[in-house]
Amino acid sequence: MNDESKPRVEVIHRPNKLRAKVGGTPDGKPGRIDPAAIERAHTHVSRMSDAHRVQTKIDLTDLQAAYRLALEDPANRPAHMRRVFKISDAILTLGKTFGYDLLSIFAHHLNAFIVDLENPTPAQMQVVALHIEAMNALVRDEMKGDGGPIGKALAQSLAIARAKHGKK
Numbered sequence: 001m002n003d004e005s006k007p008r009v010e011v012i013h014r015p016n017k018l019r020a021k022v023g024g025t026p027d028g029k030p031g032r033i034d035p036a037a038i039e040r041a042h043t044h045v046s047r048m049s050d051a052h053r054v055q056t057k058i059d060l061t062d063l064q065a066a067y068r069l070a071l072e073d074p075a076n077r078p079a080h081m082r083r084v085f086k087i088s089d090a091i092l093t094l095g096k097t098f099g100y101d102l103l104s105i106f107a108h109h110l111n112a113f114i115v116d117l118e119n120p121t122p123a124q125m126q127v128v129a130l131h132i133e134a135m136n137a138l139v140r141d142e143m144k145g146d147g148g149p150i151g152k153a154l155a156q157s158l159a160i161a162r163a164k165h166g167k168k
Contacts, residue, residue, distance in 0.1 A: 045098075052098045053139070056091060060136050063087045067132055071125060078118065084128065085111055091135065099144040102151045106135050106158065113162050123165045130161055 022033050066087060070080035088107045095104030110131040117124055134154050137143070143151055 049098045052094055053142075056094075056100070056103070056139050059087055059091050060132070060139060063091070063132055063135075067125075067128060070120075070128075077120065081114055081117065081120065081128075085114055088131075100138065101145055102143060102147040102155065103135055103138045105155065106131055106138070109158060109162060110135075113166060121165070127158075127161045127165045131158060134158060 063084060066080055066083040070077045070084060073080060088110050092104045092107035092111065095101065095107065110128065113124075113131070114120070114128060120128070137154070138147060138151070146152065147154065
């Protein structure tokens with residue numbers, strides 16, 4: 001093979017912008033994040049945490065209202081249950097970010113329970129209500145993380161209810 005038949009390749013080395021943002025040098029030496037920047041981030045997340053708590057209470061009120069509509073309007077129950085799913089999904093998404101791990105887990109289990117229910121039975125609707133009540137309790141009592149022994153008992157009770165009344 002002669003030199004003319006070989007493909008010509010040019011390697012382009014792009015600067016590592018992330019390394020530069022955290023104080024790294026162009027020659028590859030690691031940097032460190034400015035402690036003041038870390039403190040600003042902690043302060044910002046703390047402020048957002050307060051807003052998250054308020055928003056979660058609003059979401060739980062909306063969730064309860066959507067559930068009530070599903071109970072009172074059986075003809076449109078699937079549409080109301082889709083709204084329950086959507087609100088629960090929003091709660092799930094941010095729960096872990098702000099330390100409400102169990103809240104996210106309950107929302108996930110609620111969504112997994114209702115996702116395939118076309119027309120939930122009264123017993124299945126009660127399981128939905130139990131999840132909503134448990135999520136309200138977690139936020140009301142500010143149970144973060146795994147909720148400790150009370151959180152574990154709640155999780156076990158909800159698992160039993162889901163297993164007993166899940167889609168057959």
